[in-house]
Amino acid sequence: MNFLRNQLDKVKHSFEKGGKLEKYFYAYEALETFLFAPNTTNGEKGSQIRDAIDLKRLMMTVIVAMIPCLLFGIWNVGHQHFLAIGQPDAALGDKILIGSLQVIPIIVVSYGVGLGIEFVFAILRKHPINEGFLVTGMLIPLVMPPGIPLWQVGVATAFAVIIGKEAFGGTGMNVVNIALTARAFLYFAYPTDMSGSVWTYLGDAKAVAAYSGATPLSLGADAATSGANVVASLNSFGAGWNEGVFTLSNLFIGLRPGSIGETSTLMCLIGAFILIATGVGSWKIIVSVFGGAYAMGLLLNLLGGNAYMEMPAHYHLVIGGLAFGAVFMATDPVTASHTETGKWFYGLLIGMLTVLIRVFNPAYPEGIMLAILLMNIFAPLIDYFVVGANKKRRLQRATV
Amino acid sequence: MxxxxxxxxxxxxxxxxxxSPKVVETEQPETFVLKPTDFQGLYIPKPVVNVGDTVKAGSPLFHDKRHESVLYTSPVSGEVVEVKRGEKRKLLEIKILADKTIEHLxxxxxxxxxxxxxxxxxxxxxxxxxxxxxxxxxxxxxxxxxxxxxxxxxxxxxxxxxxxxxxxxxxxxxxxxxxxxxxxxxxxxxxxxxxxxxxxxxxxxxxxxxxxxxxxxxxxxxxxxxxxxxxxxxxxxxxxxxxxxxxxxxxxxxxxxxxxxGVYDASRLVALTGSEVKNPQYYKTYTGASVKNFIENNLNNDHVRVISGNPLTGSAIGKDGYVGFFDHQISVLPEGDYYEFIGWITPGARKLSFQRALGLFSFLSPNKERVVDTNTHGEPRAFVQTGIFEQVTPMDVLPTQLLKSILAEDIDEMEALGIYEVIEEDLALCEFVDVSKHKVQEIVRDGLELVRNS
Missing domain, CATH: 3.40.50 (Rossmann fold)
Structure with missing residues (x-):
């Protein structure tokens, strides 16, 4: 440790004011504070002691919460690959190998491009590098389809970081969730690459004849027009290559094609447990997103009308990316509602909108992405009313 | 009722x-000071004594130019030995060399x-x-x-x-x-x-x-x-x-x-506290006492910060500093100017935190007395986390929104959000728990001054 410290101290002067590499001070600082918590002390006035938490630790907690989704996702990419090409008996190691070869480059590109841009902006704008991208850089791969070309990951990440974040002033200032911006960018910029069989990584192999790239969401949308029972078509789907892929228990565990990290409701719930136990993610938002989606599902059941509306409400909680969005995207503190009361409304509306978009707007089968982006925009409005109520209480008190 | x-x-x-509940009467400190900086809202404090003057306990030392009727008087009798001024001749402190027996005006x-x-x-x-x-x-x-x-x-x-x-x-x-x-x-x-x-x-x-x-x-x-x-x-x-x-x-x-x-009696007890003090106990003294006598030969180590007041709202005064007018307490904490290898992730129940994020276990043993140093434990960042200030603010006040309105210098908004109800100490815990290491108390004071002078 002392060796590292000495090396850092040796080069520090060239990055400090007046040094040769002065411009790159914040790049140096990022590295230094990553290796060593800084030796700064509190000022002479004000609080002389500080809580042991810092932003790096907070962000690290979120990353740890994503690890179950990531590991499961890596395995599942391989698993789905072998099922689709007709080799259901492939070894565990092979599945993990295929999954890793596919997923890890995506992670590397996401972090590489994103952190690169962060460094450039930090140097240009002369501000320290915020740790926000540590989480975003992991979220982006988890919402990507496994077969996505790497250049698209890079372009989407660059777009999201520059337009979604830096244009608004950097970490803490962005209006919409960065990772979802990346996903939405791909969705609208390359729509043909974000549908069909992208949800399973096939590589050079050829899928078996029975293989179909349909998703539970698209089956639901089809049912709305054809009138077929959604549960029945989900249960019978996959015959010939992946029998029972969309049964309720399979959907819950996540043994289905889909974006890398979003398929498993179970793994998302483990992540939710970590976030809630550590107090890092807002339990109010997580609970209310699930609650809102379920309530909307029930309401649609009551109304009836078409087969998708009649799908049992709890299916909405396990199909698509609702669980992943509720746990990791909606809870982003910067873009969510900032008031505690507001978080309930924010979450509820995300849940309800997700189901509404899924059922009534077949053009956008994945409702959660748009619902969260939409509510990101509306979160300040929710806060406006909550803060307004606080001001009103104060004003009323004064006039009594 | x-x-x-x-x-x-x-x-x-x-x-x-x-x-510990023990009151000690040691030899009284030689010097005492009165610091205009302990009082908020003074316009221009003006000394009414010169170096060499003798004063009694209760004799005026200075007053504020705007409120001349309010006299700030000497806690002890003795001789004025220093009228210390800072930048722009701002009056910082008036020092009295105390008599052995205190005479009262x-x-x-x-x-x-x-x-x-x-x-x-x-x-x-x-x-x-x-x-x-x-x-x-x-x-x-x-x-x-x-x-x-x-x-x-x-x-x-x-x-x-x-x-x-x-x-x-x-x-x-x-x-x-x-x-x-x-x-x-x-x-x-x-x-x-x-x-x-x-x-x-x-x-x-x-x-x-x-x-x-x-x-x-x-x-x-x-x-x-x-x-x-x-x-x-x-x-x-x-x-x-x-x-x-x-x-x-x-x-x-x-x-x-x-x-x-019929006397201004500035005698008081002061508690000497903190993990770096050998014998934390109470001392009988007067307002504005020099801390030197109390901490001499009474510290566990030398690399410490001496604070007038408590660790949350006090001010660092140095080993030869003086206790503030409103303070009943001297806190001595370890100075935290050290590097910690990957300190942002190392776990431990030793580290005190209100939060429970990865590796912070102090919430499991809330009754354990901990040693906390003056390290910032992180670097200043933008506001990211939400909902945490609210957990340490038992008032119907929205701290995050209030602080942001102060940073935006929006006086109407500050009023509406309740700036009149708080001073620094009421929101000091927000400063402690803040992940982004804002100087919350400084921000609150800036806001108060902005509203007061508007």
């Missing part, structure tokens, strides 16, 4: 080095029955010239009270919930009579009630529990339950245009002594 109020939010910072003495019949004018006159007046603090803004105003109520917090806080039962033991006289006089200064706010869970000293003529309220909960601003918010909140005064029990007792004994 007083009220009973239970607060659910907050966080009591449990540190090692609380003062005589003020008028009253019997109990005379005190009952005293006029407000006579009371104010004696308070203003003797030096007890500056103990009265005005809300909003936390500034020295304006003698021309009649406040809607006067609040006295009868306990301290700050980290390492001294025990008021020890600080004010046996002062029942003077506290009562002080309360009787204060009652004449307000149009409303005098509130004495006690802690329901602990043993309440008879000084406070037996007081007559005041509303004795009871509070329970975590820090900042002892902060008088939080108490006011729950008893009778400050609205726009309201003026409320606060005073600490010592100020009330000094007021009682002034009228009963």
């Amino acid at each position: 007083g009220q009973f109020i239970r607060l659910k939010k907050g966080f009591t910072i449990n540190l090692l080095g609380k003062a 005589p003020f008028k003495k009253y019997s109990v029955s005379e005190i009952a019949n005293l006029s407000v004018v006579a009371i104010k006159e004696q308070m203003l010239k003797s030096g007890v007046w500056p103990s009265l603090v005005q809300r909003p803004y936390g500034i020295v009270a304006d003698p021309a105003v009649t406040p809607k109520a006067i609040h006295i917090s009868a306990f301290d919930s700050h980290p390492l806080a001294p025990d008021y039962n020890i600080l004010f033991k046996g002062q029942d009579q003077f506290f009562q006289i002080g309360v009787d006089i204060l009652k004449k200064l307000t149009s409303g009630a005098v509130h004495v706010n006690t802690h329901a869970a602990s043993e309440i000293s008879t000084v406070f529990s037996q007081v007559k003529g005041a509303e004795v309220n009871k509070f329970t909960g975590q820090h900042p339950v002892g902060c008088v601003g939080v108490q006011i918010h729950h008893i009778d909140p400050i609205n726009k245009g309201d003026i409320v005064w606060t005073i600490n029990p010592l100020g009330v007792i000094q007021l009682g002594k002034l009228f009963a004994n």
Whole structure:
């Protein structure tokens, strides 16, 4: 440790004011504070002691919460690959190998491009590098389809970081969730690459004849027009290559094609447990997103009308990316509602909108992405009313 | 009848080095100072003594140019040895070399029955010239009270919930009579009630529990339950245009002594606390005492920070500094100027945190007394985390929104969000728990000054 410290101290002067590499001070600082918590002390006035938490630790907690989704996702990419090409008996190691070869480059590109841009902006704008991208850089791969070309990951990440974040002033200032911006960018910029069989990584192999790239969401949308029972078509789907892929228990565990990290409701719930136990993610938002989606599902059941509306409400909680969005995207503190009361409304509306978009707007089968982006925009409005109520209480008190 | 109020939010910072209930009378420090910087809201403090002058306890040392009637007087008798000025000739402190035996400037003495019949004018006159007046603090803004105003109520917090806080039962033991006289006089200064706010869970000293003529309220909960601003918010909140005064029990007792004994008695107990102190205990001394005698040969190590006041709201004063006017406490903490290898992720129950993020386990043993140093434990960042300030603010105030309105210098918004109800100490815990390491107390003070001068 002392060796590292000495090396850092040796080069520090060239990055400090007046040094040769002065411009790159914040790049140096990022590295230094990553290796060593800084030796700064509190000022002479004000609080002389500080809580042991810092932003790096907070962000690290979120990353740890994503690890179950990531590991499961890596395995599942391989698993789905072998099922689709007709080799259901492939070894565990092979599945993990295929999954890793596919997923890890995506992670590397996401972090590489994103952190690169962060460094450039930090140097240009002369501000320290915020740790926000540590989480975003992991979220982006988890919402990507496994077969996505790497250049698209890079372009989407660059777009999201520059337009979604830096244009608004950097970490803490962005209006919409960065990772979802990346996903939405791909969705609208390359729509043909974000549908069909992208949800399973096939590589050079050829899928078996029975293989179909349909998703539970698209089956639901089809049912709305054809009138077929959604549960029945989900249960019978996959015959010939992946029998029972969309049964309720399979959907819950996540043994289905889909974006890398979003398929498993179970793994998302483990992540939710970590976030809630550590107090890092807002339990109010997580609970209310699930609650809102379920309530909307029930309401649609009551109304009836078409087969998708009649799908049992709890299916909405396990199909698509609702669980992943509720746990990791909606809870982003910067873009969510900032008031505690507001978080309930924010979450509820995300849940309800997700189901509404899924059922009534077949053009956008994945409702959660748009619902969260939409509510990101509306979160300040929710806060406006909550803060307004606080001001009103104060004003009323004064006039009594 | 007083009220009973239970607060659910907050966080009591449990540190090692609380003062043992032992009062020591060592040799008195040689010098004492009065610092104008201890008082908020002064315009230009102007000294009325020169180096070489001799003063008695109660002789004026300086006054504010805008409120010349309020005199700031010497805590001890002796010789003025230094009038210290800083940048732009700002008056920083006036230092007195104390006599071996303290002589008091005589003020008028009253019997109990005379005190009952005293006029407000006579009371104010004696308070203003003797030096007890500056103990009265005005809300909003936390500034020295304006003698021309009649406040809607006067609040006295009868306990301290700050980290390492001294025990008021020890600080004010046996002062029942003077506290009562002080309360009787204060009652004449307000149009409303005098509130004495006690802690329901602990043993309440008879000084406070037996007081007559005041509303004795009871509070329970975590820090900042002892902060008088939080108490006011729950008893009778400050609205726009309201003026409320606060005073600490010592100020009330000094007021009682002034009228009963005819002297400005600045004697007080000071608790020496903190993990780096060998024998944390109470010392009998006077306001503005040099800390040198107390900490000499009484520290575990040399690399420490000496703080006048508590670790949350106090000021670093150095090893030869002086205790502030409002402080009953000296805290000595380890200085935190060290690097910690990957310190942002290393786990440990040793690290104190209100939060429970990865590797922070202190929430599992909240009753353990911890050693906390002055390291910032992280770097300043943008606001990211939400909802955490609210957990340590037991008031119907939205701290994040209030702080942002101050940063935006939006005075209307600050008013609407309740800036009149807070001063630095009420939101000090936000500064402690903040992931992004904002200087919350500094921001609050900036906001208060902005509103006051608008």
